[in-house]
Amino acid sequence: MELAAAQARPMEASELAEAIARGLDYLHQHQYPNGEFCSYFAPDAAMQEWCVPDSCIFPTALIAGSLLFLAEHPPADEILTRTTGFLQYQMNRGGLWHHFTGLHPLRGPLPLDMDDTACVSALLRARGIACPMPTNVPLLLANRNRQGLFYTWFVARGWYANRTHWRITLPRLAHPLRNLVLWRSVEATPGDVDPVVNANALYYLGDLPETQPVIAWLLRLIAENQEAGCDKWYPDAHVVYYFISRNFFRGITQLEPARQPVIDRIVAAARPDGRLGDTVLDTALAVCTLLNWGAWPSELRPAVQFLLGAQLPHGEWPRWLVYYGGSKKLVGWGSEEMTTAFCLEALARYQAIIS
Template identity: 55%
Template sequence: MEPLVSTPTGITQNSRLNKAISRGLTYLTQHQFPNGEFCCYIAADEPMQGWCLTESTVFATMVVASCLLPLADRPETEAMLAKASGWLQYQMHHGGVWPVFSDRHPWHALVPYDTDSMVYASAFMRARGIDCPSPTNLPLLLANRTRKGLFYTWFLLRLNWQTNPTHWRITAREVLHPINSFFFWRANECTRADVDMGINTNVLYYLGDVEATQPIIAELLRVIAEKREDDCDKWYRNPFTIYYLMSRVYRQGVTKLEPARPAILERILATARPDGQLGKSIFDTALAVTTLLNLGFASPILDQAIEFILQAQAASGEWPRWLFYYGGPKLLQGWGSEELTTGFCLEALARYQAEHPHA
């Protein structure tokens, strides 16, 4: 396939990639909070150019830190990962669960524990070689499933009897604070019975191809076959995010997702623009590049997407903020930051460089 436009000489040279990666890491080093946290904002518009407020979410830090894992051999990255790991361990609650918001957020004790935070943080800790949580949270996770075998988004009291004592302990806040619980469910678009497939994809990433995850694999294949990736999760509303999460699982060895691979590639490549952008933003482009690499795709389109990322980097090292996850299908608000976008861009550049070492 011919490139959409001619690219500058030396686009993929390691010197350019190294410079961009170093600048991005310097930015994150300078903007990581002393406690190890990375900044996150809540906003109403995707480019986050309207009203924008700081939100201390635990999830944002575990995502940025996970993006930096391919660069862990660099001293500056290792320093950031060590600080982030320590902060995430501090934020962990009994049973190996993590709150949506940190202990300095007013909603810290209001929002129920969620599956996504648990599995994303647990997978990160495993990648870091940290024995956390200990004891394991697997029995608690496996107890939080529907009759069809998919995983609920929230850890809550349900009609079915629970024999796991930790489940009773972490859901007790709902009984102890019934008024807070009532207003939480009334004010938000989520429901007690939510089953979100982006979150289930992250469960699959954590657990791997085992008996308990076969319903997830089957449902993900249906989601792609039926073109429901833009409406299969209340939080991950961007189809590029779903592609990215699925590709992580595929690269990890869950090859049963292979039937979805051609459709994902086709849908990403259909969004390619002459300037190298994939999707509608630099954020989409970064997710797309990592997805294409995870799925074993190579083309001049990929090279041009890398060039687009390189040219979009600010002089101070960051890439522009964009909403990553949302508060529901109405898209009234969502969360993102320069730190999140920069994490995804650095992951894309690092993965590309690793697979093109002599470019």
Template identity: 50%
Template sequence: MNQLGQLEAAINKGVQYLEQHQYPNGEFCCYIAADEPMQGWCITDSTVFATMVVASCLLPLNERPEVDAMITRATDYIAGQMHRGGVWPVFSERHPWHHMVPYDADSLAYASALLEARGVRCFEESNVPLLLANRSQQGLFYTWFILRPRWHTNRTHWRLAIKEISQPITSFFFWRANECTRADIDLGINTNIVYYLGETEQTRPVIVALIQTIAEGREGNCDKWYRNPYNMYYLLSRAYKRGVVSLEPVIQPIVERIVAGVQPDGRIGKSVLDTAFAISTLLNFGADVPPLTNAVSYLIAKQGEAGEWPRWLFYYGGPKLLQGWGSEELTTGFCLEALAGYRQKKQLLA
């Protein structure tokens, strides 16, 4: 079978796997683990965020009825998890940490962009003013919607922030037990906000900071959650593809770093997940480099019998890398997005 035939077969198997493993409520599985391959202790962790990500990865395949149905179930679930003001919790309503963790800008941006792509406008009010009220003096977006020593008139932000006052003990132990801080400004999360808001006067400071980060080679240490450089490359490339063309200066250094990470067997970086990130990044940037075909062959070869790709940590709990989150469903979503993009490229060239 030629590569295009293998590609189609791999996509079909991957779609079938996700279809069979999506929960009846629309959620996709996520685990928390301490090691990157997730082969040590590994516990199911119900996160709304994981479902947002998998559904977003499936958008390039939404012309398939079964994929469209999966995305609809996922977006129905996500819309049902939305809280007043157009915000989302990281963890689902059945998670013990559901009410403990403050609302975050990443979940808001990822969910809002996905729902808009599906033509869903379920926000009780626009959450864009909320985001804009949650910026530093330098114009970068804070990660958390919490109380700050800065005056603004956004009522939604005040209402969300006052949540801390209602549970002071819980709030104290949350900030004490975790690596995150109240002043966090994470550039991976800022990239996702730019993806949602687009290239505007308000997002210009973020774009400048991202270009500088890549120029200085700090992409592996610019965010407490997205600790993987290939993950950052992927996030930047999807923002560029969506129309944030001012990110063009990051293309050449990122492509060069991806090519430098190519292994003899076609793998890029350390894992299947890195390889999927790299393929999508190259495709989103329009970079036609020789390793692309071998990387796709590597992904196809690493697909499991049931249609899945192996789990690997997707995002982390902080710079110490003590724990992180991932699943076969997450890796499979990213692999399907990469293969769908490559198939589209081949079809356009045919």
């Protein structure tokens, strides 16, 4: 690995720095004044059939999470500062978040959710922001099933002792018809328990006695080779690998048994042009995942070179769906901004290795 790094340094250092600077400039110019980033929903993975802007919280949180690795760059720091202000403004009672912003017509009907809450809370903590205050951890821990896994949605279930949970969920019971229409019109149920949502809850909460069932579940999914399609919102295996591996990088070493199987599966998908998977997004997520596991296979450098070559003239990378609205994959969300953030994370972390 040291020899490879020494060979790569004179050829790639300037290319990496230029690509990162251009990508950051693109995101800096394309962030909305309120701190939000554009996201679209579309019916096809390449987002070419039709593409509609959608005001969501989650894409902005994911973009900012990737930019944490570039926080020493002034443009990234400015982006993160605006983003945290936007996310703080979108917070709901108890320190919870919706998927949609306050501008969205589905903000009212859709319940608060664990995925957005965990990712936003982790980001704010990483930026040194005590929000919510006091902590929302007891509320999140109250939103688990009898097996100790986290529910995706915060809804009334009938046995919680947490008073804040009741204050948040009981008002929804006053709109039974609206709730019925919602659950019949979306690919979701009040009792959803999703693996990647649990992985993101683990990322925020960390290694606690209460999160051990999540760790065991994630290990079992990888051991049984069930990662592709295991989560209705994240059917692509590369996305699943990314979110699980973040926990290992964060220090949850109990996930070690999943390390080598995931590395082997990523490397097995390498293409002659350097791609790790089928797309630019797959490749960026795969590079980040390998680095999260502390792996530097020979396929890593060609993958980075592929990303450098795929950057578009204005500094962005092409949009691709990151997550879906259900298992039927009728619609999903993505944007140039989201792909660009994942690519920047991959390049910045690779740059840190070879510098």
